[in-house]
Amino acid sequence: MPKRTEPPKYREIANALRAAIERGEYQPGQRIPGENDLIRDHGVSRNTARDALAVLRHEGITDTRRGAGNFVRQFQLIPRSANRRLSRSTWGEGRSIWSADMQGRPSAEDVDVEEIVAPERIAGILGIPAGGHVWRRSRTHLSEGRPVQLSTSYLPAELVVGSPITQPDTGPGGVYARLLDLGHPPARFREEVRARMPIGDEAKVLKLAAGVPVVHIVRTAFEEDGRPLEVNEMVLDGNSYLLQYDIDA
Numbered sequence: 535m536p537k538r539t540e541p542p543k544y545r546e547i548a549n550a551l552r553a554a555i556e557r558g559e560y561q562p563g564q565r566i567p568g569e570n571d572l573i574r575d576h577g578v579s580r581n582t583a584r585d586a587l588a589v590l591r592h593e594g595i596t597d598t599r600r601g602a603g604n605f606v607r608q609f610q611l612i613p614r615s616a617n618r619r620l621s622r623s624t625w626g627e628g629r630s631i632w633s634a635d636m637q638g639r640p641s642a643e644d645v646d647v648e649e650i651v652a653p654e655r656i657a658g659i660l661g662i663p664a665g666g667h668v669w670r671r672s673r674t675h676l677s678e679g680r681p682v683q684l685s686t687s688y689l690p691a692e693l694v695v696g697s698p699i700t701q702p703d704t705g706p707g708g709v710y711a712r713l714l715d716l717g718h719p720p721a722r723f724r725e726e727v728r729a730r731m732p733i734g735d736e737a738k739v740l741k742l743a744a745g746v747p748v749v750h751i752v753r754t755a756f757e758e759d760g761r762p763l764e765v766n767e768m769v770l771d772g773n774s775y776l777l778q779y780d781i782d783a
Contacts, residue, residue: 543578543586544585545586547576547578547586551566555606562608563606565602566590566603568587570583590604591743592745594772594774611775612635612639612774613778614770614775615635616778616779617780618634625710626707626711628706629706629707630708632708641676642679643673644673644676645671645673645702646671647669647672647700649667649668650670651665651666652665652688653688656668660765661761667690667691668689668691669689669700671689672686680741682774682775685767685769686767686768690763693716694712698712710755719757721756726753727750727751729747729750729772730750736769740771746772746773747772749770749772749775749777751770752765
C-alpha cells in the first residue's frame, strides 16, 4: 500500500484559512492573518507564509492591498449564462448581452470601433477574401469599476457598412439586434472555450495578480443558411466569472 504523504506546510495553512473563511470567521472585506501572523502562529518561514497566502490569492478568495494586507474578496463572481445571454429574447428585446451578464450590477464599457483589413485567421472564419475589410469593435468591460473582460468583434464590412454597428453606441440590443434590423439575424452560435495564462498586456489591462489565468472564448455567430456573421474573441478574468451552461436532456 503506497505511503500516504502529507500536504506541504503552506498548503496546510492555506487549507485552514480557506476553511475559516468558508465558516464565516472572516467576512468579505475583512483582513485575514498576514505573513507575520502566520510565522508566529505556525512557526514557519516567511517564504512558507507567503506561499500560503499566494494560494488563496490565486484561487480568487482574497485580494492583496499594498501596504494593508490580505482581505477576503468582496467582488462576487459574475454568472455567465450562455443560454440567457445569447437568447433572442435578450438581444431581440433591446437588452445587450453584457447587461444580461450583469443582472443589474454597476457596469460600464469602453468601446473603440474602426474598419481594418481582416486578419488572416478572421478572414478565414468569416469566409471573406484575403485583403477584405471588417469592422472591429474592441471593448473593455468593467463591473463595479473593475475590468473583467476584453472583447473584440469582427464583422464583414460589406454587411454592416453604414449601420449603427460601425458606431460606438449600437443602440438597444447591441450588435445582434442591429443585424436583425439588417435582415441578417444570428440563428446559432458556436463558442470555443479554453483556459490559459494572460499574454501581451492582458494582465495589465485586466489588473490581474501574478499567476491568475484567463478564460479565452471565441464565439462565431451564424445566419440561418450557415453564413458566418461575426467572430468575437473574449478574454475573461478567470477569478471573476462563473461559466453556466443549461442543457436540456
